[in-house]
Structure formats: structure tokens, C-alpha cells
Amino acid sequence: xxxxxxxxTGSISVGGLGAGSAELGSAEVGSGGSARLGPRKxxxxxxxxxxxxxxxxxxxxxRQLKRTARQQAECVAVSFxxxxxxxxxxxxxSLERVLFAVTDGAGNVAVVSVVWVxxxxxxxxxxxxxxxxxxxxxxxxxxGAAVLGLADIRFTGLRYGSDRTGKRxxxxxxxxxxxxxxxxxxxxxxxxxxxxxxx
Numbered sequence: 001x002x003x004x005x006x007x008x009t010g011s012i013s014v015g016g017l018g019a020g021s022a023e024l025g026s027a028e029v030g031s032g033g034s035a036r037l038g039p040r041k042x043x044x045x046x047x048x049x050x051x052x053x054x055x056x057x058x059x060x061x062x063r064q065l066k067r068t069a070r071q072q073a074e075c076v077a078v079s080f081x082x083x084x085x086x087x088x089x090x091x092x093x094s095l096e097r098v099l100f101a102v103t104d105g106a107g108n109v110a111v112v113s114v115v116w117v118x119x120x121x122x123x124x125x126x127x128x129x130x131x132x133x134x135x136x137x138x139x140x141x142x143x144g145a146a147v148l149g150l151a152d153i154r155f156t157g158l159r160y161g162s163d164r165t166g167k168r169x170x171x172x173x174x175x176x177x178x179x180x181x182x183x184x185x186x187x188x189x190x191x192x193x194x195x196x197x198x199x
Contacts, residue, residue, distance in 0.1 A: 037188050044192035051197045053100075060189055062102040065109065069098040069199040070143055075117065081138020086131050093167070094118035096198045097143035101177060102189070108179030111153055112189055113142035114172045116198040122167055129162055129169045142173065153177055159186035161194030170194045 040059050047055035057064050075092035076084055100112040117140070119125045131137050135157055142155050153175050161172040172193035174186040 037184055041188040041192060044188070045195045048192050048195035049197075053196060056192050056196065057100075057102050060102075060185070060192060062104055062110070062189070065101040065103050067098060067100050068143060069096065071096045071199070075140070079138060079140045081136075082131055082134075083138035083140060085138075086128055090124045090128070091120055092117055093120060095140070097140070098199050099143045100193070104181075106179070108181050109177040110174050110181045110186060110189055111177045112172060112174045112193045113155055114170065114193045114196055115140045115142075117169045117171070119167050119169065125164055125167050125169050129164050132162060132169070132171055139173075140171065159183065159190045161187075161191035163194045168198075170196070170198075172196075 040061065044056045044059035047059055053067075054064060072078070072095050075087040075095050078095070078097075079087055094117070096116040098114045100114070101109055102112060103109045117128065119128055132139075139155070139157060155173045155175055157173060159174040163170045172190040174181075174190040174193070176186065
């Protein structure tokens with residue numbers, strides 16, 4: 001399995017995918033359905049809280065292919081909808097974004113976007129998390145869209161996880177890049193990623 005970014009184009013390609021790719025969640029990750037996914041998710045969240053990204057993905061039956069990160073302080077410019085409106089009224093103090101590409105080793109690749117937002121107060125953090133949890137309220141543009149040219153991957157917010165610690169809110173979303181990654185697994189990946197510490 002190879003993941004590469006074409007120089008100067010910003011396009012992403014995933015190679016080494018064979019016809020024998022299996023749906024994530026069938027044998028290795030979720031055999032037995034959601035009942036087996038729950039304990040893996042809990043173990044992944046525990047590893048994520050410790051800052052062990054590789055172990056977090058491994059608990060989910062995945063391994064990391066690529067990671068791209070960017071730090072900035074301007075939240076209004078990279079957000080839209082009610083989320084952008086929130087930032088015009090409430091200053092963010094920091095913004096860190098990272099994009100992970102992870103695979104199950106059977107040709108299925110998921111892309112996980114994680115955003116850490118620092119706010120001026122814990123009250124602002126609570127209010128921001130409340131806005132983010134409402135489907136259709138807007139979003140912060142995932143890093144992948146701008147940095148890796150992932151125009152064909154649209155983050156819908158349907159596979160979502162969040163965590164709030166003091167003045168910081170972590171938002172994670174996951175989508176399929178190639179192959180077949182089921183909804184429950186994508187949702188669990190986002191919920192695990194929401195517990196990762198900032199980059």
C-alpha cells in the first residue's frame with residue numbers, strides 16, 4: 001500500500017490496492033458487528049489520551065500511512081456557516097489541524113481530520129462545542145482539502161467525534177478515501193481521534 005502526494009499538484013493517490021480488498025469491519029476490525037467495535041474504540045481512546053497515535057490506530061485495526069499538520073491562529077478564514085459566525089463574535093486563541101490517512105492493510109483507506117481550537121474562556125469552549133455538534137451548522141475546513149487536494153473527499157460531519165478540555169475543543173471527522181470503510185468504523189475512528197492531544 002502506498003500513499004503519495006504529487007509534487008506541485010496537491011493531488012493525492014493511493015497505490016497498491018488490489019481487487020481483493022475487504023470491507024473494513026468484516027474480519028479484522030468488526031467481526032461480530034458493533035459489539036466488538038466498542039471495546040476497540042475504548043482502547044483506542046485510551047491510547048489517544050496518552051498521545052500514542054500509532055497505538056490508537058492499531059487498536060482500531062489500522063495503521064497510519066500519512067500525517068500532515070498545520071498551525072495557525074486565524075479561525076474565521078478557515079471556517080464557514082454558523083461556525084464562522086461564532087468566530088466573528090468569539091476570538092479563538094489557537095487553531096491546529098492535522099490530516100491522517102490510515103489503512104486496514106486490505107486496501108481500505110480512511111482519512112481522519114482533527115482540529116484543535118483554543119478559545120478565550122471555558123464558557124466560549126462550551127458554546128463552540130455546542131455549535132459544532134449541530135449537524136449542518138458549518139465547520140472548519142479540513143486540512144486535507146487545502147493541503148493535499150482531496151477534492152473528491154467531502155467531510156460530511158456524519159462520522160464525528162469531539163472532546164473539550166478547559167478552553168480547548170477537539171473536533172474529528174472521518175471519511176473513506178478508497179475501498180470500503182463502514183459507517184460505524186469511520187465514526188469510531190473519529191471518536192478515537194477526538195482524544196488525541198494537539199500536534
